[in-house]
Amino acid sequence: MIACLLIPGFELRAALRARPRLALVPAALSPEPGEEPVLGPVTAAAEAAGVKPGMRLGEALATCPSLVLVERDPAAVEREWEGVLRRLEDTGFAVDPVEQGAVIFETRGVERLYGGVQPALERALAAVGSAWDPRIGAASRRFTALAAASVARPGQILLVAPKEEESFLEPLPLSLLPMNPGRYAELEGLGLRSLGELSQLPGGAVAERLGVEGRDAWRLARGGRRTRVRGRRPAAELAEALVFPEAIANELTLRRALGSLLERLLARPERAGRPFRKLALAARLVDGGSWRRVATLRDATAEIGRLRAALGSKLQELPAPIVELRLEAVELAEHAGQQLALVEPAGEEAVVRLREGLRQVRASTGTGSVCAVVEVAPWSRIPEARALVVPKDV
Amino acid sequence: MSSPALGRLNAPRPALVETGPGATPRIVNREGVTLVREEWRVVDRWWTDEPVDRHYFEVVLESGRNVCVYRDAEARCWFTQNA
Numbered sequence: 411m412i413a414c415l416l417i418p419g420f421e422l423r424a425a426l427r428a429r430p431r432l433a434l435v436p437a438a439l440s441p442e443p444g445e446e447p448v449l450g451p452v453t454a455a456a457e458a459a460g461v462k463p464g465m466r467l468g469e470a471l472a473t474c475p476s477l478v479l480v481e482r483d484p485a486a487v488e489r490e491w492e493g494v495l496r497r498l499e500d501t502g503f504a505v506d507p508v509e510q511g512a513v514i515f516e517t518r519g520v521e522r523l524y525g526g527v528q529p530a531l532e533r534a535l536a537a538v539g540s541a542w543d544p545r546i547g548a549a550s551r552r553f554t555a556l557a558a559a560s561v562a563r564p565g566q567i568l569l570v571a572p573k574e575e576e577s578f579l580e581p582l583p584l585s586l587l588p589m590n591p592g593r594y595a596e597l598e599g600l601g602l603r604s605l606g607e608l609s610q611l612p613g614g615a616v617a618e619r620l621g622v623e624g625r626d627a628w629r630l631a632r633g634g635r636r637t638r639v640r641g642r643r644p645a646a647e648l649a650e651a652l653v654f655p656e657a658i659a660n661e662l663t664l665r666r667a668l669g670s671l672l673e674r675l676l677a678r679p680e681r682a683g684r685p686f687r688k689l690a691l692a693a694r695l696v697d698g699g700s701w702r703r704v705a706t707l708r709d710a711t712a713e714i715g716r717l718r719a720a721l722g723s724k725l726q727e728l729p730a731p732i733v734e735l736r737l738e739a740v741e742l743a744e745h746a747g748q749q750l751a752l753v754e755p756a757g758e759e760a761v762v763r764l765r766e767g768l769r770q771v772r773a774s775t776g777t778g779s780v781c782a783v784v785e786v787a788p789w790s791r792i793p794e795a796r797a798l799v800v801p802k803d804v
Numbered sequence: 805m806s807s808p809a810l811g812r813l814n815a816p817r818p819a820l821v822e823t824g825p826g827a828t829p830r831i832v833n834r835e836g837v838t839l840v841r842e843e844w845r846v847v848d849r850w851w852t853d854e855p856v857d858r859h860y861f862e863v864v865l866e867s868g869r870n871v872c873v874y875r876d877a878e879a880r881c882w883f884t885q886n887a
Contacts, residue, residue: 655812783813791846792856793885799811 411517411527413548416559419451420511424490425483440479485692485700494538501537504641516639531567549575553634557586575633580606587627605631648739650674655795656787657696657731664725670784670800671737672717685710688741691724694734710743816883819873829861832873839864
């Protein structure tokens with residue numbers, strides 16, 4: 411069977427791990443900086459006070475003046491979600507993440523191991539942990555499993571037999587379908603309220619009226635396609651970080667730190683010569699918050715100049731001085747081949763020789779013997795705070 | 805992920821200093837001071853758990869070497885460092 415494990419409001423729950431008391435009071439995830447001022451997920455206490463996810467900030471504060479706004483913490487969310495996925499993988503499930511808080515997996519591979527579908531799903535819930543309030547829906551199709559998880563209670567496993575899928579989906583609301591918000595109003599204006607009402611319409615007519623989006627929604631309302639779940643390939647932990655003794659915001663210092671991180675990441679033996687396809691730049695802010703940006707490269711590359719150009723501009727988006735900068739390899743290309751240049755850039759041969767010489771020194775004197783000086787705060791009045799000595803892998 | 809062991813560049817080193825009139829260095833690591841070139845004070849991070857209160861002296865020793873020493877008011881001892 412295909413199972414969907416759902417953790418509603420995952421972003422808020424992850425941000426509250428550091429402040430568990432706020433889970434009991436009216437609290438909501440603050441709006442994304444620079445985006446429309448609407449709330450993210452809210453706590454149960456906030457919902458009881460009349461605050462709903464997606465509500466405008468002003469309206470929410472007027473409704474509940476004691477509402478606490480929880481600052482977004484993307485690094486913590488990413489870390490906690492990766493932890494959830496790894497615990498499921500350690501239990502034997504090949505997971506296919508849908509989004510943070512929702513993951514699909516098949517039970518076929520582990521049913522014999524755990525003695526059936528129900529025991530296997532109970533192991534999955536246990537692996538995630540009850541603190542997250544996970545719930546599972548299982549069916550023969552992805553969308554039905556997702557819909558079942560959406561209506562399940564915390565800690566519940568809702569199994570939908572293949573013969574019962576159509577009747578199960580019938581009364582469910584249209585909000586389960588992945589559509590633009592305006593579409594829901596359009597469908598309600600046509601008198602449609604449930605998946606069953608939509609599925610009973612002729613598919614051609616729906617496609618003609620609502621386009622490709624409507625046609626896809628119609629197919630899902632009828633259960634969707636039968637597809638196999640392809641588990642993700644968990645990325646090796648390939649990341650480097652620099653912790654600064656003082657908070658820094660100077661662009662030159664940040665770029666130098668990024669250069670140092672890139673050199674270290676390129677030198678990691680786990681990379682096995684494979685170029686990067688996607689990288690993530692994360693930082694811990696001076697006020698304790700976090701920041702994260704992902705850069706997907708048009709062409710997978712391991713050329714440091716191109717990587718600097720792709721990531722350097724992200725540093726300008728930092729909202730505050732930082733105390734830690736972290737670079738993660740999110741995705742590597744499969745090939746290890748390298749397109750050689752007809753004419754090498756000037757100075758490249760000297761760089762290659764220098765690198766080889768440093769490798770020889772490191773081989774004879776040991777790890778950590780070759781270091782680089784990274785200027786952190788050259789203007790500091792405290793001399794030992796101006797620069798750091800960082801072991802340099804070559 | 806590996807977070808490298810970051811070392812401080814130009815870390816202070818304990819120094820043996822004898823002072824003369826006005827609390828200025830007279831002997832540094834058993835070597836006499838011939839000239840005090842400059843003197844300054846650094847007070848910083850007083851709002852943190854690790855405040856910095858240092859009285860720096862740039863001196864010339866008998867051997868002709870130019871060194872910097874400072875008296876750390878928090879630790880109440882002398883250190884030498886490249887300023």
